[in-house]
Amino acid sequence: MSAAFDQIAEYAATAPTSRSTLRRDQSNHAVSRSLSNLGRIIREWGYASPLYTHRLKGRHPVQLLGSPDDPAPGNATLGSAIFGGDMLFEGEQHALGEDFWVRVEDASPAFQRYAHSFHWLQDLAQVNDQIKARDAAETILKWWLPLGEDWFRDVWAAETLARRIINWFTHAPLILSSSDLVYRSKVLTSIAQQSRHLSRVLNDTEEGLPRVYTATALTLAGLLLPASDALLNKGARALERTLSSFILADGGPISRNTSDTIRTMQLLVLVRDAYTDRGEELPGWVQTTLDRIGPFVRAMRHGDGNFAQFGGTSAEGGHGSNAVLAASEAKGKPIENAAHSGFQRIEAGRSLLIMDAGTPPPSAYSAKAHAGTAAFEFSVGLERMIVNVGPASKRGPVPELAELARTTAAHSTLIVADRNSSRLLENGRLGAGVSETLTIREKNEDGTRVRHTHNGYLKRFGVKHERTLNLSSDGTRLIGSDKLFGPKLKKLQGKEITLRFHLHPNISALKASDGRITLETRSGKTWIFDVDGGEAEIEDSLYLSRPDHPVPSRQIVVRMVREGNEPPIANWVLSEMSL
Structure with missing residues (x-):
């Protein structure tokens, strides 16, 4: 497959003349967005009802069926800061403690999303002392469970919830190695309930990468939670449909933000590895999409390995791109004429x-x-x-x-x-x-x-x-x-x-x-x-x-x-x- 992509890229690069016209889609979807937001507000009124928790009840999983490795490296310095009693994010710092999740409500919306997505588990996974990392992760999660296990709008917002589920799956050794069976049961039950809710709010996000996250999370839930074929079928269909419109023919994203392609590759690697761990047949579109993205990502990097700064992508926005590219197994030379993404x-x-x-x-x-x-x-x-x-x-x-x-x-x-x-x-x-x-x-x-x-x-x-x-x-x-x-x-x-x-x-x-x-x-x-x-x-x-x-x-x-x-x-x- 990669040889075919190389031949296409080589032809595009060596063709004596190529001509491409691009026209921006200027459709105004304000009305449909307004109706969608109104529908979400009405549904959230129902989610806030005490009865909604009962609707999320179902089979209690006793274990996960796998835990795919996250190909994107975290930041060990930020992980060490957690050991020191602080959580850091983009210049914002908040002290950790039993009341952390209450105090974090006064933090910026960006910090709240970061904390509740449990992205910081990626940083703890990079520190040398993994025993200490597990203790820290389990302690912070124990503080979270009484406040976060029931629906709350910002904490259970579709994209934040999806990122949290993904991080819990990929860093399960940090949060599920405890011998405390009651704690483990609470975490696994919470994952199952959040996954059921996610299946209802799959598209309650902005278009683009956020929907790649929600569809990926639901697909992983279907693969890694026992007896969850319904979640798998819905998630896989949504992910394939989302990628078909989000990733263009030349491998570039419709958002024209190169960082989005690295994140998409990272998520697809997790999906692919979860299928492999389960011994399930991998849908062909997963690796095909990875193979299409690879040459585009390479095309947008300078000789120092950092990204060209276009469309909201920062030079260092491809942090971990070498690791993600390697894990993707996507071959192919850098595409020179990305005529679809421009x-x-x-x-x-x-x-x-x-x-x-x-x-x-x-x-x-x-x-x-x-x-x-x-x-x-x-x-x-x-x-x-x-x-x-x-x-x-x-x-x-x-x-x-x-x-x-x-x-x-x-x-x-x-x-x-x-x-x-x-x-x-x-x-x-x-x-x-x-x-x-x-x-x-x-x-x-x-x-x-x-x-x-x-x-x-x-x-x-x-x-x-x-x-x-x-x-x-x-x-x-x-x-x-x-x-x-x-x-x-x-x-x-x-x-x-x-x-x-x-x-x-x-x-x-x-x-x-x-x-x-x-x-x-x-x-x-x-x-x-x-x-x-x-x-x-x-x-x-x-x-x-x-x-x-x-x-x-x-x-x-x-x-x-x-x-x-x-x-x-x-x-x-x-x-x-x-x-």
Whole structure:
């Protein structure tokens, strides 16, 4: 199977010319979402009834039928912090104690979801002293059971509940090794009751990855709880249906967030291994989906193994991706022309270019998306040179960055009048803007060229943006061209048009007297940036390899010059200086 995917990827990469047009799904599902939310509220009124607990009663499992290993590594430092009496998450810290679960109600919603999902079991699994880890895990769970074993809206929210069940299954040795039979019975009964509830609220989540979690949890419950074939059938059908729309033909997610693919791979590995442990026949779509995702994940990584920062993915958002990829057994070379998800990858010599050449995801999947159409990142070997700012956390040191990092100006692309190519709505989703892209990729005598056009500024300014990138076959010369063209160029009168090239913090920049800019890598390599059609300056910027860790960096800003009524165009080149 992997050989077939390699042949497809190789053909796409070597075809002399490929042309792809993408159109954004702009369907407005506000009415259906409102009706769905109303239905959920009505159902939750029933769940809150004392009688609902009786409806969840059923067969009491005496053991689990397996416990698949989690392929994603946890953080031993965070696990050790639990030994010290504190639970940490994204800069938030809460002391542990018998009243922890009562006090956690005053924590941020994000911390509450983290704590109640029991994701911290993954961190305890990494510490050296596993006897101490089991004691800590069982103690914290014993505190949770009196409060969490009955339905409570936030604690039993579909995605949080699904993540909790998955973590309990995969880290069962931490929570079910006790010789206390009463405690073990309470935990197993709770798992069974939560699983029955999950089967009722499977789709009470946002579309996309949350539904992959709920369907995975129900599938695992069906495999690992005795006599639970009904849960297995429902969960497996839901998971197959969800993946068929969430993972596109090239292996990319419809959300266009690469981190989502790693999480999906992790979940599918758990499902596959649970089927194997049970001796059940594995549905063919499980490994086929893994094989499709693998080449896409590899395509979105730079030479240092970290992700390109597109669509809400942070450089370190692929934490554990090597382990997950290895566990997935998904082969296949990095796909170069991801025409369905809208990404282009050009690798030549030691250089690598990754470009966002797609439309934003549909509104339902755009809660984390960025307005970065036509942006690119460029690296040489293990060193990144041109990057995007990356996603920021509202709980980070600069909360305002969470929205600013999603703007077009936070990406290495063209910006008109400091406006976003796609609008950021108050509800956090992406609105009108880029609705169609055209991408032409071709091999030529000089290397590989990608010509990309989007209509993000057409309605507001009457123009389209065309960006052409040509990377030489030896990787030492990147030639670019950015222009605006369209029927209403007059709308650009008086509007500032800028190109931004955000630099990695390890890159030093110096402007020479002739206007060219010298870039020097930490390893001592020198690159020269030159532009015709605008004035290049060096300005301050920020870089976030993690959402909570902004560091100072620099950026090249080109203010394009427009001559008369001619379409504004800037031709630029980035070339390595040979010694």
